[in-house]
Amino acid sequence: MSDVDLTRWSRVQHADGSVVLTPPAPHPAFARDRRATLRVRHGVRPIATLDAVCRALHPHIDRADATERVVTDSGDHGAFRALRVIAGDHALHCGVGVIVGDDTMVVVDGLARSPNILALVRDVLEHFVWTAAYDRIRMIPYRTPPGWFGVRRSLATLWLAPGAPRDAAVITVCDAVPRGPAEHTHALLWPLAAPKGATWSAIDGAVPGKLATWTVDGRLAAVVHLADARWSVRAALEAGTEQHVLALRDLVRSIELPPSPPNRVAPGRDLYTWMAT
Amino acid sequence: MTEWTHTAAGDGVVLRAGDNWIRLRPRVHASRSVGALVEATLATLDTPDRIVHETPREVITPEGELAVVGGARCTSRGRERECTVAIVGAEPALCVQALGEPAVARDRALALASELGLGLGALRRRWFRYDPPPGWFGIRRPGVTVWLHPEHPRVPACAHVFDARPFLPADVDRFDRHVLFAMHDEFVPREDSTVGELRSELGLAGRQRTVAGTRGGIELVRIAVACADDRFVYMAHFEGVHDAAVLAAVRRMFRSFRPLPHGRPKLDAFAMWDV
Numbered sequence: 040m041s042d043v044d045l046t047r048w049s050r051v052q053h054a055d056g057s058v059v060l061t062p063p064a065p066h067p068a069f070a071r072d073r074r075a076t077l078r079v080r081h082g083v084r085p086i087a088t089l090d091a092v093c094r095a096l097h098p099h100i101d102r103a104d105a106t107e108r109v110v111t112d113s114g115d116h117g118a119f120r121a122l123r124v125i126a127g128d129h130a131l132h133c134g135v136g137v138i139v140g141d142d143t144m145v146v147v148d149g150l151a152r153s154p155n156i157l158a159l160v161r162d163v164l165e166h167f168v169w170t171a172a173y174d175r176i177r178m179i180p181y182r183t184p185p186g187w188f189g190v191r192r193s194l195a196t197l198w199l200a201p202g203a204p205r206d207a208a209v210i211t212v213c214d215a216v217p218r219g220p221a222e223h224t225h226a227l228l229w230p231l232a233a234p235k236g237a238t239w240s241a242i243d244g245a246v247p248g249k250l251a252t253w254t255v256d257g258r259l260a261a262v263v264h265l266a267d268a269r270w271s272v273r274a275a276l277e278a279g280t281e282q283h284v285l286a287l288r289d290l291v292r293s294i295e296l297p298p299s300p301p302n303r304v305a306p307g308r309d310l311y312t313w314m315a316t
Numbered sequence: 317m318t319e320w321t322h323t324a325a326g327d328g329v330v331l332r333a334g335d336n337w338i339r340l341r342p343r344v345h346a347s348r349s350v351g352a353l354v355e356a357t358l359a360t361l362d363t364p365d366r367i368v369h370e371t372p373r374e375v376i377t378p379e380g381e382l383a384v385v386g387g388a389r390c391t392s393r394g395r396e397r398e399c400t401v402a403i404v405g406a407e408p409a410l411c412v413q414a415l416g417e418p419a420v421a422r423d424r425a426l427a428l429a430s431e432l433g434l435g436l437g438a439l440r441r442r443w444f445r446y447d448p449p450p451g452w453f454g455i456r457r458p459g460v461t462v463w464l465h466p467e468h469p470r471v472p473a474c475a476h477v478f479d480a481r482p483f484l485p486a487d488v489d490r491f492d493r494h495v496l497f498a499m500h501d502e503f504v505p506r507e508d509s510t511v512g513e514l515r516s517e518l519g520l521a522g523r524q525r526t527v528a529g530t531r532g533g534i535e536l537v538r539i540a541v542a543c544a545d546d547r548f549v550y551m552a553h554f555e556g557v558h559d560a561a562v563l564a565a566v567r568r569m570f571r572s573f574r575p576l577p578h579g580r581p582k583l584d585a586f587a588m589w590d591v
Contacts, residue, residue, distance in 0.1 A: 046494055056458030058495045082458050167491035169484055172437020193327050220379050220433025224342055228329050230322055
């Protein structure tokens with residue numbers, strides 16, 4: 040973990056809400072590196088791949104390490120990559136990380152001659168950036184069937200079969216919904232329901248649930264409901280085959296619900312320390 | 317009982333019953349006023365006339381979200397029409413637009429605005445209600461609203477009111493406060509600051525710190541405010557001229573901070589008392 044103290048760094052806020060921090064000189068980790076910067080941007084839209092974010096930031100990438108998956112202290116998911124970029128006559132270390140929200144991202148990037156910037160970016164990403172409430176309608180990780188193509192919709196993701204459009208099968212995976220009034224909203228948007236006479240069976244995954252299947256015009260349809268005390272998740276299959284139902288079962292078994300909420304700590308006297316400068 | 321059909325529509329869903337319709341969009345990011353949405357809804361009618369607007373009113377949903385409801389009545393092609401708009405929350409908001417026979421679409425729309433959950437979680441950064449100084453100009457930025465004196469920059473006076481923030485884990489909280497709430501570094505304090513208690517008219521308790529100094533050779537005053545209730549922290553700061561009227565207006569704004577409402581969950585335990 041980086042032990043850089045950011046409290047003495049200069050801060051500049053921009054109209055787009057991004058904040059750029061630069062270290063004082065000399066700095067124990069960054070010496071007098073005038074290029075050393077750390078930037079945090081909230082609300083970046085649209086959600087893009089880490090690859091696209093890196094290329095947009097630095098057209099001249101000399102070397103890129105493998106992407107590392109990141110889970111923040113608050114249970115949000117993201118990714119980090121270390122790069123070496125060419126800026127003028129210099130090769131600089133660059134760390135780029137993203138935290139993926141529901142329709143926006145947080146992007147943290149840092150640049151410096153010293154590789155210390157990489158651990159700093161990683162730290163900020165994992166431990167210091169907070170994006171949104173724990174108990175919101177949110178995307179969740181799961182294992183998608185190989186070769187299926189995802190399309191993002193409002194509060195759900197549609198997965199198209201590899202042979203689309205010839206293969207008309209579509210798997211809809213709804214975002215995880217906190218138990219309560221939000222379930223009503225989500226059900227209006229995604230009224231996934233099984234007809235009378237559908238066959239129900241239990242789902243044996245990490246989250247308890249049930250699956251119903253029925254036939255429409257010779258093709259299989261299915262609906263899945265998973266729920267625990269805090270969350271409910273629904274998924275559906277249209278125009279599928281037995282194999283697609285198995286793929287849906289596999290996907291649903293791999294669903295990971297958000298972890299327990301982080302501890303809330305009343306700020307106490309610490310609330311006022313920011314007013315000292 | 318009116319039967320409503322559901323049709324998916326891009327960013328939401330449209331409910332229809334006869335020629336009544338209700339459009340629900342759960343994640344609207346571009347903020348528009350209730351009045352603007354009412355006009356946009358009426359514009360879908362064929363030559364509406366004799367339009368009577370309803371005064372927008374604020375409500376609190378059972379989920380504890382701040383909402384604004386407005387509407388209008390008019391006639392179109394000789395028939396009475398009623399339009400209702402509800403905006404729940406902000407950044408993003410749940411928008412409900414309804415149009416149809418008087419009371420039909422409206423009743424259902426108002427019920428939906430009350431029943432539906434925003435699904436963003438109560439403990440997130442949120443706008444909260446307060447009264448800005450009259451005539452000051454507000455600019456919305458991510459996480460903060462900036463208020464400028466009507467004669468800014470001739471009268472240098474600028475206040476930042478940050479969105480209410482839930483209590484966060486210590487590291488996150490310190491980083492956020494250090495990065496987000498920082499004021500310009502070039503301010504040179506001239507004397508020791510004074511710290512006093514702050515209590516808003518609706519009971520938020522905290523402190524305010526006042527310090528005089530200069531920045532760029534200009535005599536200025538800084539006021540920083542922090543107060544909290546059982547869930548949220550409300551913070552703001554001001555930098556501007558040492559003018560009694562300006563400072564009084566800014567302090568009145570700080571005292572007008574209203575705590576965010578709590579949700580009112582349905583309690584089945586009392587269902588037997590429902591009449």
